Amino acid sequence: MGHHEHSLAIFRGRLKFKTIEQKIWGVFIFLSIITIVEVVFGIIKPESLMVPFISSFEGGFMATMANIFLSPFIFMKPLNLIFIVLTIVKAYYITWDFMHMRDEKKALRRMVVWTAIFLICYLVLILLVEGDYIFEVYKNNYIKFDF
């Protein structure tokens, strides 16, 4: 509807553009760089990024809590973690600058983004935990049926 102001800065105001076209091309270059980095990492797959940064903690309750809080660094290959973070960065700039979420009212922004993020995280958590459980059952196969 009505013309509201476009904000012309990205990276929390560190990079300012003069016109909206310039901002679009700036975001395009940024997204291209991220994609190139992803593809290069995907082809090279550096050995050092193929094993998790830290191994899981053993012991009591505190070790379990540490394993949960540090799970991205304990149970994931750093390369996959990098890919997922870069994907979310790309998604942010597509939504914020190409879809003009940056210029929408805060209420609309939260209605769309928080709803989606909450439901997606919940679903992914449940399904991945269940998938891992079934993997363990298949691997150890001491339960044949009732799992």
Next chain:
Amino acid sequence: METTVATTTPEGDVWGGGNQPLRASYGKMMMWFFIVSDALTFSGFLAAYGFSRFKFVNAWPIADEVFTHFPFLHGVPAPMFYVAFMTFVLIFSSVTMVLAVDAGHKMQQSKVAMYMFLTIIGGAIFVGSQAWEWATFIKGDYGAVETRGGKILQFLDTEGSRVAIGSFAQPMQSTAIEHQESNGVWFMGGNEQTSYNLEEVTAGFLANDNLLIRTQYLDENGHPTVLSREASIAKIKKDGKLVVEGANLKRNEYGHPLFADFFFFITGFHGFHVFSGVMINIIIFFNVVIGTYERRKSYEMVEKVGLYWHFVDLVWVFVFTFFYLV
């Protein structure tokens, strides 16, 4: 209650329907709601993919070994290059779309038309690329043998590079009789015919001492397990059931059939979105050309279809990561 309600504006202004609490028009807000629901649909698919992958995490195909082709580069392994190209095409078509929206805000009819046209071209290239990617995946690469348990055995030479079944199978007079329409009342189609049957592949495998079998299972370094020559011979004799070439919804020469199922379903659903996006863009393009939005004095329709188009790009970013990278 009345004391807690702010009474700075007359009630009619707020609830009469004329006002926009979110400063977005009805159409734009509904497009956002549609996008949220569609995002949840795609997340459901990708989460289901993650579920199945976690179930078989030690036997899942490695995307780098599946998508290695590039048009006109026959026999040159180019993992990831084509899908990177597709990603660029889609991001670039998002850029032309957002430039069209911006030109619309400035009421520049011919610029909107030009950028919409470029967006349509980008979308068409993407859909075409996806069709090519499907065709390559369905056709297959080296071929494999499926075991009685439904697992995939692939063939390597002693240097560790893949060998196509066609290069060692020994053609024989086929003893199998194909079931045909003429001798069946309920003809539902025979089994899919592969270029070589299991007997021919097994005979060729036994005759070539430098061939080994690779199983689906990944070792602790994430590479598929390679069997010794003795174990390979025992495996193909004892467990081999049929030859698989390419991928379809039932069998997949690259590994787990679920990988192919999810690939077809998710990229197919996404491709369908791109296709619909191109169609909607064409309609809006013609509306721009005939001046509908000039007369309406608002190019908001371009903005709404733009939101949908960017969403399609957004989904691709995630499909790219979870199918090709992770």
